[in-house]
Amino acid sequence: MNNTVIHPANTRGHANHGWLDAHHTFSFASYYDPNRVQFGVLRVLNDDIIAPGMGFGTHPHDNMEIITIPLEGDLAHKDSMGNTEVIKFGDVQVMSAGTGIQHSEFNPNHDQRTNLLQIWVFPKHRNVEPRYQQITLNVTDRHNQFQQVLSPNADDDGVWIHQDAWFHMSNMDAGTSLEYKRKLEGNGLYVFVIKGNVTVDGQDLSQRDGMGFTNFEKITFEATSDAEILLMEVPMQQ
Template identity: 70%
Template sequence: MKNTVLHKANTRGHADHGWLNANHSFSFASWYNPERIQFGMLRVLNDDTIAAGMGFGTHPHDNMEIITIPLEGDLAHKDSMGNAEVIKTGDVQVMSAGTGIQHSEFNPNADQRTKLFQIWVFPKYRNVTPRYQQITLDESEQKNNFAQILSPNADDAGVWIYQDAWFFLADFDKDFTKTYTLNKEGNGLYVFVISGTITVDGQELETRDGLGIWDFTNLEIKASTEAKFLLMEIPMNQ
């Protein structure tokens, strides 16, 4: 018997700091909702807009898999491992924080905002050696397809993390339908709509809506309009 949890876009936490406009699908910082702590091992899904020239100063993380997906503009990254990179729209970046890292993130452009998703996943193993990985995606692979951008396997498509999770980006034409099949029994799926309208197993989702679904093997996803969305297959238990 499938189980679902629906998170409409307008029920997310919201914080406007002037330089940062943030929407939180799960409890984060000053926004706390006891019914929105996590979905399985998915702990954070932040939908951030960073003003030109602004950003996050150096701050610490540990024992978390941190995935950043720019949607518009660029993000400059520096960390205590010696990485100094610019993450651009069409890239995906991951940090395994492990035993601990320090990093900063800022919008390097003086005339353009940066929009991004930052996602935190609890790791399968604690206190691993911190690591950094960044790749550029072939966005054409997302057309009417579930294009894998993350997995547990270093030799698979996309980046990899220390967790039995698989992420996909999709860009569907109107009325296109495709069936999603779980990669690992017992995992759940969190669907997040970037733009457009889709129907997941009969549930309509609009821009920035999220749907968690578990206790299933296959489900049908249909685009009611042109639509882009993110699929996050996540272990429900550690």
């Protein structure tokens, strides 16, 4: 029997700082809900809109796998490892903070906003050497199928992190059905609907809704409209 948790979009934490309009699926910054601290090793799922020309000044991280997925616009990144990059829609970026890094993130455009997902995953090993990885994916490869965008394996599709986790994305046409099979026994699956409407194992979900599954082997997805989804399979034990 699947054990599930549902997080409707309108129950997320919300902070509008003017230059930053942020929604938090899990407890973050001034938003705290003891029932929504994390889902297994998935610690943060932030849906951030950054105003033109604005961003996060230099700040530190350690012992966290930090994944950034731009949904709209661009993000300029600079870090203490010497990386200076711009990430765009279709890109996926990961930083293994490990023993410690500092970075800044800005919207480099002065005429459009940036919308991104920032995801934090607790690592399998502490105090690893910090690393940076950025790739550009062919978005057409997720049309009515699951495109792997993250895994534990450096030689596999997508970016890799220091954790037994797999992320997939799909753009589903209305009426399409897909099935996801668990990669590793004991892992859970957190589903985030980026756009549209999807029925997930019989549960209707809409834009920005989230749903977590534990004790599962496979999950069925049916798009009731054109939809975009992100699947995050993660260990449930830290």
